[in-house]
Amino acid sequence: MTQQQPHFYGLFHHHATHIKRPIRRLNPTRRYIPYPTTGSGGYYKDGLQKTPRAYHVWRSRDNRKGRHALVVGPEYAAESGHQGPQPTNNLRSTAEGIAKLFLRYPIWDISYDVAAIFTIGSAIWVVNGFFAWLPLAAPSTAFHSESSWGAGITAIVGATVFEVGSVFLMLEAINENRSDCFGWAVEETIDGLLHIEPAPSRKCTHHHPHRDRFIKATHADKSRQWLWLPTWHELRTHYLRDIGFLACFSQLIGATIFWISGITAIPPILNGFSVPAENGLYWLPQVVGGTGFIVSSLLFMLEVQPRWYIPAPSVLGWHVGLWNFVGAIGFTLCGALGFGGTRASIEYALTLSSFIGSWAFLIGSLIQLYESLNKYPLWVVDNPSKYV
Numbered sequence: 001m002t003q004q005q006p007h008f009y010g011l012f013h014h015h016a017t018h019i020k021r022p023i024r025r026l027n028p029t030r031r032y033i034p035y036p037t038t039g040s041g042g043y044y045k046d047g048l049q050k051t052p053r054a055y056h057v058w059r060s061r062d063n064r065k066g067r068h069a070l071v072v073g074p075e076y077a078a079e080s081g082h083q084g085p086q087p088t089n090n091l092r093s094t095a096e097g098i099a100k101l102f103l104r105y106p107i108w109d110i111s112y113d114v115a116a117i118f119t120i121g122s123a124i125w126v127v128n129g130f131f132a133w134l135p136l137a138a139p140s141t142a143f144h145s146e147s148s149w150g151a152g153i154t155a156i157v158g159a160t161v162f163e164v165g166s167v168f169l170m171l172e173a174i175n176e177n178r179s180d181c182f183g184w185a186v187e188e189t190i191d192g193l194l195h196i197e198p199a200p201s202r203k204c205t206h207h208h209p210h211r212d213r214f215i216k217a218t219h220a221d222k223s224r225q226w227l228w229l230p231t232w233h234e235l236r237t238h239y240l241r242d243i244g245f246l247a248c249f250s251q252l253i254g255a256t257i258f259w260i261s262g263i264t265a266i267p268p269i270l271n272g273f274s275v276p277a278e279n280g281l282y283w284l285p286q287v288v289g290g291t292g293f294i295v296s297s298l299l300f301m302l303e304v305q306p307r308w309y310i311p312a313p314s315v316l317g318w319h320v321g322l323w324n325f326v327g328a329i330g331f332t333l334c335g336a337l338g339f340g341g342t343r344a345s346i347e348y349a350l351t352l353s354s355f356i357g358s359w360a361f362l363i364g365s366l367i368q369l370y371e372s373l374n375k376y377p378l379w380v381v382d383n384p385s386k387y388v
Helices: 060-065 091-103 110-137 146-174 232-237 243-263 275-303 316-338 344-373
Strands: 018-020 030-034 043-046 049-052 054-059 069-072 184-188 194-198 378-380
Touching (some): 060 146, 091 344, 110 344, 146 243, 243 275, 243 316, 275 316
Parallel strands (some): 069 378
Antiparallel strands (some): 030 054, 043 049, 054 069, 184 194
C-alpha cells in the first residue's frame, strides 16, 4: 500500500517554538519560527540564555494569501536609523499600501482576484441598496421601475458575482502553499545588527507572485499542479480540520443558496409568486444564505485570533471578517424581515438593513484588497520573544 504524502512537507512544524490554535481540535493557525532555526546568528544574550531577535510568523490565512510576516525588535527597524523596510503599521507604509490599490493589478494572483471580485460584487450591492431603499427614504428621487427592475437586475448580478468570488475563494484555499516559505531575507551584519529585506519573488514558493504559474506547478514541487478539487485523503486529514477552509466552504454554500434569491428577484419571476412561494424562494434563501455568510465571517475572525475569545484588531484579516460579519447580519436581517408582510415600516427596515450590509461588505472587501497587495507585513515590538 502506497504511503500518502503528508499535506505539508516543510520544516516549520519541527522548528516552530510557539504554536497557537483558537480551537484545540482543529489545525494550528499560527506558528512562530525564530530566525535562524540553527546557529547563533539572529540571537542576543539574555542572561545565560539566548533569545531570538527575530521571528518568522506563519499564519494559515497569510499562507493562503501569499503573505510573509516577520517580527523584530525596535533596534532593527528603519525608524531607528537602521537600513531596511519600514514597519507596515505606520502611516507611511499604510499610505504606500493604499496607493497600490490604484497602481497595481496583479490579476495572476488569485488572492487579488478574490478580493477584486468581492469588491465589485459589494459595489453592485451598494447600487442595489440605493435602488431599493432610496425611493422609500426620499420619494422625490424615485424614477420608473427603480425599485423593481433596478433592484432586481443588480440583485441577480450581485449574487452571481458573489458566487464567482466564493468559487475563487475555495480554489485559493485548496491551493495554499505546502512548503516552507517565509519570504524574508534576514542576515546578521558585521556590526551585529540584522539586515532584513523581502526575499526576491523567485525564492517564494507561493504561486501568487508568479505570472506564469496560475495553474502550473511551483518550482518547489514540480509534480504538484494547480488543484481544482482536493483529494479525499486531504479533505479527511487536513481541510476538514482547517478553520480557513471551513470558512471558505461556508461562504460558498451561503453564496450558492443566496444566489436563488438573486435569480428570483427579477420582476417577471417575483411578481408571479404567491406569498408562500415568495417566502420559500425569495426570502428564505436570503436568511439561509446570509447565515452561511455569518458563519464564514466568524470563522475568518476566529482563524487569526490567538484564542477563540481574544479579538485580533491588529490583523487585517480580522477586520475583513468583522466587516463581513456586519454585512452578513444586514443581509440575513433583510430576509428575515421579509416574512413580516408588505407594511411600509417593514419594507423600509429590510431595505435599509440590506443597504447597510452592502456598505459593510464593501469596506471588508476593500480591506481584503489592501491585504492582497501587501505581501510582507513587518511588526516591530519591544521584545519579540514576549510577543509570541
